[in-house]
């Protein structure tokens with residue numbers, strides 16, 4: 001087990017079983033349609049790759065990049081679009097795919113931004129949901145797992161760009177992110 005992680009929260013087998021269930025549910029709801037599945041880079045990439053291959057309907061795919069965590073374990077509260085969609089989503093059925101909803105700031109910003117573009121429908125699918133940390137409520141239509149207030153990595157989720165490759169979703173040791181962030185937050189030693 002990675003020595004920066006405390007324990008496994010969800011094994012790859014548990015994740016795969018749930019992703020199949022979500023795929024069946026989404027396929028039923030979108031029967032006869034060809035939605036645009038929008039993955040939110042980078043964290044949702046692995047989940048989206050598995051989810052779309054569990055669907056029994058045709059889909060188009062696009063990606064957006066936004067960032068609010070950067071190298072921290074805390075949302076900055078400021079969401080920035082780093083890469084926008086290539087599709088004009090006017091009149092399209094859009095399914096936003098995320099890896100995790102935590103404070104809700106990212107998805108709330110994205111949902112409001114995309115609704116201004118006139119989609120025929122807009123639904124949200126997230127693999128993980130941390131309700132305990134919500135700062136703004138966002139309607140989630142497909143929810144993989146409700147998880148406790150712990151910082152998790154793996155299956156696309158990162159801390160400071162690391163651990164996305166892990167096959168399980170694991171809880172990161174607090175000392176990994178408190179040590180890094182304390183060092184960064186300590187006042188610069190200007191020798192005065």
Ligand SMILES: O=P(O)(O)OC[C@H]1O[C@H](OP(=O)(O)OP(=O)(O)O)[C@H](O)[C@@H]1O
Nearest residue numbers: 041042043067068069102103104105106
């Ligand atoms: O509900 P929130 O508090 O907004 O947190 C959720 C968002 O934060 C993470 O992305 P991040 O900004 O770290 O970028 P990444 O996907 O590239 O890791 C995660 O992938 C979600 O997109």
Ligand SMILES: Oc1ncnc2cn[nH]c12
Nearest residue numbers: 102150151152153157158
């Ligand atoms: O637990 C978590 N792991 C990785 N990224 C994020 C963002 N919000 N919450 C997270």
Ligand SMILES: [Mg+2]
Nearest residue numbers: 040041042043
């Ligand atoms: Mg993300």
